[in-house]
Amino acid sequence: MMRVTAYLTRHHIDSDRPAGPGQLAEVDLDATVTGPAELRLAGLTVRDERGGDLFRAAGEHAYLFDPAEGGGPLAGTEDQYQARGFGVTNTAYHAARVLNLAARLLDRPLPHLVIRIGPHSVPGRGWGGGHYRLPGEASPPEPEPPARSGEIHLGTGRSFIERPDPGCSRYFHAPAHNPAIICHEVGHHICHHTADFRANRLRPPLDQHNGKVALDEGTADFLTAVLLGTPDIYGWHRGRIPPWDPRRRRLDARWTTACLCPGGGRAHTNGTVWASALWTAHERVRQAGGTGIVSALLTAMTRFGSRGADVAKEQQRRKHFSELLRDLLVADPAIAPVVAGAMADHGILPYGRNRELRWQMQARAGSPDAQTPARGTSEAGQWPGTAAVRP
Amino acid sequence: MKELFTAKWSHVTRTVPDAGQCRLGVPSVPRRLGDLVVTQVTKVGAHEHLEDAHGRRLKLHRGDLLVGACGNRYATDVYEGYHRHGPKAHLLTAGGVIGVAVSWHTGCPPPTELDVLGPLTDGHGRPLSLEHFARPRPPSKPQSQPPAQPPTVAVVGSSMNSGKTTTAAGLISGWTRAGLVAGAAKVTGSGSGKDRWAYIDAGARHVVDFLDFGMSSTFGYPPERLLRTMGAMRDALGRDGAEAIVLEIADGLLQEESRRLVGQLPAICRGAVLAVGDALAARAGVDLLDAVAVPVLAVSGLITASPLASREAEAATGLPVLSPSQLAGGAAVDLLAERIPAT
Numbered sequence: 148m149m150r151v152t153a154y155l156t157r158h159h160i161d162s163d164r165p166a167g168p169g170q171l172a173e174v175d176l177d178a179t180v181t182g183p184a185e186l187r188l189a190g191l192t193v194r195d196e197r198g199g200d201l202f203r204a205a206g207e208h209a210y211l212f213d214p215a216e217g218g219g220p221l222a223g224t225e226d227q228y229q230a231r232g233f234g235v236t237n238t239a240y241h242a243a244r245v246l247n248l249a250a251r252l253l254d255r256p257l258p259h260l261v262i263r264i265g266p267h268s269v270p271g272r273g274w275g276g277g278h279y280r281l282p283g284e285a286s287p288p289e290p291e292p293p294a295r296s297g298e299i300h301l302g303t304g305r306s307f308i309e310r311p312d313p314g315c316s317r318y319f320h321a322p323a324h325n326p327a328i329i330c331h332e333v334g335h336h337i338c339h340h341t342a343d344f345r346a347n348r349l350r351p352p353l354d355q356h357n358g359k360v361a362l363d364e365g366t367a368d369f370l371t372a373v374l375l376g377t378p379d380i381y382g383w384h385r386g387r388i389p390p391w392d393p394r395r396r397r398l399d400a401r402w403t404t405a406c407l408c409p410g411g412g413r414a415h416t417n418g419t420v421w422a423s424a425l426w427t428a429h430e431r432v433r434q435a436g437g438t439g440i441v442s443a444l445l446t447a448m449t450r451f452g453s454r455g456a457d458v459a460k461e462q463q464r465r466k467h468f469s470e471l472l473r474d475l476l477v478a479d480p481a482i483a484p485v486v487a488g489a490m491a492d493h494g495i496l497p498y499g500r501n502r503e504l505r506w507q508m509q510a511r512a513g514s515p516d517a518q519t520p521a522r523g524t525s526e527a528g529q530w531p532g533t534a535a536v537r538p
Numbered sequence: 539m540k541e542l543f544t545a546k547w548s549h550v551t552r553t554v555p556d557a558g559q560c561r562l563g564v565p566s567v568p569r570r571l572g573d574l575v576v577t578q579v580t581k582v583g584a585h586e587h588l589e590d591a592h593g594r595r596l597k598l599h600r601g602d603l604l605v606g607a608c609g610n611r612y613a614t615d616v617y618e619g620y621h622r623h624g625p626k627a628h629l630l631t632a633g634g635v636i637g638v639a640v641s642w643h644t645g646c647p648p649p650t651e652l653d654v655l656g657p658l659t660d661g662h663g664r665p666l667s668l669e670h671f672a673r674p675r676p677p678s679k680p681q682s683q684p685p686a687q688p689p690t691v692a693v694v695g696s697s698m699n700s701g702k703t704t705t706a707a708g709l710i711s712g713w714t715r716a717g718l719v720a721g722a723a724k725v726t727g728s729g730s731g732k733d734r735w736a737y738i739d740a741g742a743r744h745v746v747d748f749l750d751f752g753m754s755s756t757f758g759y760p761p762e763r764l765l766r767t768m769g770a771m772r773d774a775l776g777r778d779g780a781e782a783i784v785l786e787i788a789d790g791l792l793q794e795e796s797r798r799l800v801g802q803l804p805a806i807c808r809g810a811v812l813a814v815g816d817a818l819a820a821r822a823g824v825d826l827l828d829a830v831a832v833p834v835l836a837v838s839g840l841i842t843a844s845p846l847a848s849r850e851a852e853a854a855t856g857l858p859v860l861s862p863s864q865l866a867g868g869a870a871v872d873l874l875a876e877r878i879p880a881t
Contacts, residue, residue: 220875221689221781273716273868305868307717317717317781 150209151236156375193239195264201232219319234323245333258296274302279335281355299332334367343452346461364418369425398426404494405508424493428486443479545603548634550729552591553671563659568623572668574658583650606634607754633730672752689874690783690807696819697790701839707740708862712870713782714741721780723771727788728755744778761798813839817850
């Protein structure tokens, strides 16, 4: 057990423009130092791959690094050292939180996850994001095959975030400092080992499909929102993007299937439709006195990913919202009516391909029964890009 | 005295605050570098247009009144020109530098010819110079520690048209995209708005050039003044709020003033990006910069249009060769990082 610094996120966000990634705090972490820049926990390894001995001067049981405003190119050597060390402990803390939640709800630990910080750190090509990788073709190509059970790669950052409050200095957006990015990528690990949206368990171990479908992205965003305690998961580093813009990926805007974009390359945008529907269902279940839908969702995902034997057929099947919704409704019959109602409000029904759900919702939005909200409404009842439908 | 309602005011007059109060004065004392003059176009040559203070291109006609500033020009691809005190002159730049061209590139038509009518004066008849409108130097307070300066990168080149301004714009764009407030200074050159607009278009929030420090063009000014101005430009941009600064030095490394300024770069900035057109120039430029202890951060410029030539330069110098778009895409931020000496 060691004492480390990390950002706590739950309930720290209470504005349209969060002032930071979280509240800096000391937390206990059941981890050991297994390398110059590596921590190992149960089911998890976190490693900074940019060289140097990050844990050289730390105490025996305390690694209280300073976030140092994210470090970055303008930071001095000591600040950069502090920021990198904090990135490792903050990543380990948040990844462990997500994995522990999943293990508790699934009643089994997930396979070991490796998180590498900076493996794609090419001078001149800063990267401010993260991705989840399995052995197989990927874009950009991986110089070495990732671990079979799954790997997360986090960039080292490429830009600064201007703090909304005057007088605050800029923060270099290092993904390892951003709990939202960490949780989202660990969410993909959960998806891979439950719903397996790309049917990778039916493929050769070294020829895994690294593409993500909307369900994958949306589920990862929803789990992130639950862990962070806010539907505005990217509010800190995307605060300049208006809440109604799809790139903000706010879950409390009522995105519907009418907003689905056909064609490839829209997994994040289309995933927001699924994520916001899950969030609505989650909130309604909680308002009705329940604990939410996370447990039911993980049960449904496990069931969803355990059927079928034909890769091509399964890849097709596992793209459709209605397929997973049916398993979700079966997973916990007690909350099924609330969940079904919430999902229907977003245009997600238990039957129909995504394309059909889009047409139906667009038709509903254009029907005389539809009403358009007044311009400028920003409550959760807003329907971005489409008209609201009377319940 | 004549009022100048119909005159065309060139870019080099952009620092003059009350143009409406100015008059055409009577020639008296010999003119000096930076003095503002009223001229009349007698023959339209290479420069058929004049750039005004806002960057608009004004069509020139014979008989037009043109307000500019006395200066020299050193441009290997265009004119070699000098300030002369006399009734006849040439338009040396589209931005309004007035002097006498003594040689020009074979591909360049003869310059536009002018009659010098007299000095530009204020409402009281006092001749005006760009020096009168230079940025005031801040009072120097005795300080135990000099104030921290924003990280600064110089852009130098092997010659004119080697891609220096495009490289500087790439740096500015990269910093701006990364969320930094970029500042840019054109340290030397001949009065024209072209580079200033390029910096602004790339996202620079703060821009200064030698006009802001009282010079219409820098060729022919004492090196000490140029050295002082280079430091003053960096300091001014820092005071204005720039968080990352690029200093562009005109012409090639072999130009005398550029060479002197480059020698002082280690005291002013983190290092230089070298803009070149070919690998041989890259190698020679790196050697010249090494000789005066200027850290070369990267090679860029025209050479980056050719992947093959870029690889050649990379092999010849051992340095990264970064195109302006690579700089804009993230490399510019990396160049700001402090170099940790190898142990």
